[in-house]
Amino acid sequence: QVQLVESGGGSVQAGDSLTLSCAASGQTVSRYAMAWFRQAAGKERAFVAAISWSGGRTYYADSVKGRFTVSRDNAKNTVYLQMTSLQPEDTAVYYCARGKTSSASYTEYEYDYWGQGTQVTVSS
Numbered sequence: 001q002v003q004l005v006e007s008g009g010g011s012v013q014a015g016d017s018l019t020l021s022c023a024a025s026g027q028t029v030s031r032y033a034m035a036w037f038r039q040a041a042g043k044e045r046a047f048v049a050a051i052s053w054s055g056g057r058t059y060y061a062d063s064v065k066g067r068f069t070v071s072r073d074n075a076k077n078t079v080y081l082q083m084t085s086l087q088p089e090d091t092a093v094y095y096c097a098r099g100k101t102s103s104a105s106y107t108e109y110e111y112d113y114w115g116q117g118t119q120v121t122v123s124s
Contacts (some may be wrong), residue, residue, distance in 0.1 A: 002113040009118030020081040022096030030074035033099030038092035050104035093117040
């Protein structure tokens with residue numbers, strides 16, 4: 001079993017930055033893709049960013065491209081999401097997830113372990 005724990009969320013002003021962390025325990029995640037999804041109140045969970053097992057490939061939702069950066073430290077079994085120029089529409093619960101394979105994907109069903117989420121609130 002893999003446990004994923006997100007941290008780093010909080011309440012910020014528009015234009016601020018935050019970095020989320022996702023620490024894995026129980027098993028290494030170094031051979032698997034990892035991703036971040038988010039769910040705003042009243043909306044379905046949506047893809048944010050993904051990273052391949054080596055970090056060599058990254059993918060982003062159009063809404064965050066150029067503002068968010070996903071990275072990983074396999075030695076620490078941790079994945080990060082650096083968020084800059086945050087906007088109120090970025091307000092959501094952010095979840096990290098472990099992929100079923102080493103290749104990153106946009107779709108939820110390609111991820112089999114999920115964290116509990118961390119709240120990010122951006123006020124204008």
